[in-house]
Amino acid sequence: MxxxxxxxxxxxxxxxxxxxxRLAETGQLDYLTLxxxxxxTMSILALQKAKNPDAGFATDFLDVLQRLVPILRxxxxxxxxxxxxGMNPHACARQAQHILAHAGLHxxxxxVTGDDLLPQLDELFATGHTLNxxxxxxxxxxxxxxxxxxxxxxxxxxxxxxxxxxxxIVITGRVADASLTVGPAVxxxxxxxxxxxxxxxxxxxxxxHLIECGAQATGGLWIHANDATQLENIGYPxxxxxxDGTFTISKPPHSGGVVNVETIAExxxxxxxxxxxxxxxxxxxxxTTVRLEQVQPDVVAVRGGTANGITNTYKVSVAYRxxxxxxxxxxxxxxxxxWKARRSGEIILAKLRQAGCTFAESYVEILxxxxxxxxxxxxxxxxxxxxxxxAVRDExxxxxxxxxxxxxxxxxxxxxxxxxxTTGRPPVREVFAYWPALIAKAAVQPxxxxx
Numbered sequence: 001m002x003x004x005x006x007x008x009x010x011x012x013x014x015x016x017x018x019x020x021x022r023l024a025e026t027g028q029l030d031y032l033t034l035x036x037x038x039x040x041t042m043s044i045l046a047l048q049k050a051k052n053p054d055a056g057f058a059t060d061f062l063d064v065l066q067r068l069v070p071i072l073r074x075x076x077x078x079x080x081x082x083x084x085x086g087m088n089p090h091a092c093a094r095q096a097q098h099i100l101a102h103a104g105l106h107x108x109x110x111x112v113t114g115d116d117l118l119p120q121l122d123e124l125f126a127t128g129h130t131l132n133x134x135x136x137x138x139x140x141x142x143x144x145x146x147x148x149x150x151x152x153x154x155x156x157x158x159x160x161x162x163x164x165x166x167x168x169i170v171i172t173g174r175v176a177d178a179s180l181t182v183g184p185a186v187x188x189x190x191x192x193x194x195x196x197x198x199x200x201x202x203x204x205x206x207x208x209h210l211i212e213c214g215a216q217a218t219g220g221l222w223i224h225a226n227d228a229t230q231l232e233n234i235g236y237p238x239x240x241x242x243x244d245g246t247f248t249i250s251k252p253p254h255s256g257g258v259v260n261v262e263t264i265a266e267x268x269x270x271x272x273x274x275x276x277x278x279x280x281x282x283x284x285x286x287x288t289t290v291r292l293e294q295v296q297p298d299v300v301a302v303r304g305g306t307a308n309g310i311t312n313t314y315k316v317s318v319a320y321r322x323x324x325x326x327x328x329x330x331x332x333x334x335x336x337x338x339w340k341a342r343r344s345g346e347i348i349l350a351k352l353r354q355a356g357c358t359f360a361e362s363y364v365e366i367l368x369x370x371x372x373x374x375x376x377x378x379x380x381x382x383x384x385x386x387x388x389x390x391a392v393r394d395e396x397x398x399x400x401x402x403x404x405x406x407x408x409x410x411x412x413x414x415x416x417x418x419x420x421x422t423t424g425r426p427p428v429r430e431v432f433a434y435w436p437a438l439i440a441k442a443a444v445q446p447x448x449x450x451x
Contacts, residue, residue, distance in 0.1 A: 004188050006181050006207070007238040010034040010082075011214030013041050013058045019214065020064045023236045024071045024078060026252040030188075032068075033180040034061060034082035035212050042174060043319030043432040045086040046118070046149035056088035061171075065096055069103045081159060081180050085171045087149065089113055093171045093451050110162030112172035114446040117150040117316065117439070124443065131316060131437040140437060146321040148432060152314040152439060155281030156201075157193060158446040159183025165450055174317065176280045178208030181239060189243040193282065198307035202285040203245030205278065206305035209285075210249055210267050211237040217249060217267040219257030230256030250299045259298040268292075277308055281441075284309045314444055318435035323360065324400040326428045327391035328407045329367075331420030333384065338369045340415040341388040347414065348390055348406045357399045359392040387420070393431055400428050 007027040009020030013036040024032050036058035049056025061084035072078060085092045089111045100107050117124065121144070124131070131140035131150070140147070151174035160183050162170045170183075182204040191197040191204075210217050217237040219229050235255025241247040251259055268287060272278060275287040289304035332341040345364030352358075365371035368386035370378040392403050404425040411421050 001242050001244065002189070003240050003242045004030045004184065005238055005240045006031040006033060006184055006211070007236060008033045008035060008181070008211040008214055009236050010036060010060075010064075011212065011216065012036065012038055013060060015060075015214055017060060017063060017067075019236045021067050021071070022255070023238070023252060024068060024075070026255070027238050029075075029078060029238065031079050031081060031184045033184075033211070034064065034080070034084060035177050035180060035214075036061065036082065036084045037086060037174055039317050039319065039434050040432065042087065042149045042151055042317060045088070046319070049087045054088075054091045057086040057092035058084040060084075061092065062095055062099060065099050069099070069105065072100075072105055072107070079163070079167075079184070080169045081172075081183060082170070083172045083175050083180065085111065085113075085173045087116065087151075087173065089171050089173050096169065096171065097451055107168040108166050109169045109171060109451040110165060110167035111449045111451060112154065112158040112162060112170065112175070112446060113449070114158070114444060115151045115154050115172075115174040117152055117444070118147065121147065121150055124439070127443075129439055129443055131318065131435075131439060134436040134438065140318060140435060143320050148319045148321060150316060150318045152316050152444045153281055154314065154444070154446050155179045156183035156186055157282075158448045160187045161448045162450075163187040165448070167450065176282070176315075177212035178205045178280055179282055181208030181211065181241075182280075182282050185241050198283050198310065199305075200245040201283040202307040203247070203302075203305040204241065205280050205283055205285045206268070206287065206290055206302060207239040207241055207247045207249075209278070210264060210302070211239050213267065213270065215257060216270065217263060218251045218259050219263055222258065222263050222266065224262065225258075229258055232256060245305070246301070246303050248295065248299050248301050259300055261292045261294050261300055264292055264300045264302070279311060279315070281311075281314055283307050284311065312441055313438040314441055316437040316439050318437060319432045320435055322431040322433035323393055323395040324397045324428055325391060325393040325431050326400050326404050326426045327389060328404060328426035329420065330388045330407055330410060330418055332386055332388055332415065332417055333419065334417035335382070337383055337386045337417065338366055338379065340417065341366045341369075341386050344388050344410055344414050344418065345390045347410070348403075351406055352403060355402065357402050359394040359399065359403070361393040363391045365389050385417075397428065404428060
């Protein structure tokens, strides 16, 4: 039975720049996927594009592509699928084309667009597409003037079209993470998107979900990781998929990390609300039918992952401006550090109230005393030092700026053992909030172009 090997060398924008190169060098891949986009990333890219029409994509991809040039010479059959295009796939593709041309490589680059709904948002509202908030039902028009980005999660179909047109590199905007893997599988095995192939699409979705976050499937964040796991040399995941939808997850030989039933099960349930209904643009996958088996060291066989229907909608990720925030820290050392730190945070907010500054949201947390997971992990004794962190958010930038000036005074007017102020005042950042919605697939038109 025909099998293809798909390795994912990136789980988010900011992931290890060496990982894709090492994976392509040693993974014996047919496809290299690179997943760069989170919800917040799209709003950042939208602002970059607003300032510079040639920006708005994940620039790390260009660094990676430059380093992949020698490998692409040696492996002319290696294909790349990535959503690095972000808010500006054409600009990303043009720069990628320049890198390849300068190296004397001739590769056909395809661009997938159509996910960016911002230019047609008012038209969508006028034709009845209200983009109501999935949690509370509020129409998006209620804050139209604050919207920064609105992108539909496209599926695998335009990726398949690009590959059918002979693309060696496919650069997309916002597509569902798992679809980066589903697309190559559909193309290679001739699967369709109708009822007859839904179970295979679901299995491909499981494969894509397992590798989409990179090293999380190969020992990253594994609860039993230790020095023997060699996280400094962690290998990134490879899905070897068969035509019937069964597959294995592994990593390159002699790399660090570990692939076992536990690491794969942990990733399987990552970011999953209802395991019977994992919604994607391609299929609704049922994760409760998945079966895992350790077949070799660092090789887990995966079976199951059946379909539980298909939707007639795309998910839409909207980002909108929601004021300003800042967070500052101080180190509090010595006896009663936790109490002194909490009181110091309260003092900061009290002094701001005296100055006439209140905030829509404020939060005091004591790092080192169980603040990361309140009520789950608590300090068993009074620690010798803790980190005080105070954060605020408000519509008024001036009020947030005033907040940043109240940390340093505690070094001389606060409790003994207060330090850690030498990095300067904390920065003020604009807040972008997340708005999830749905839109009819018929209202969105994916576009595939060969550069």
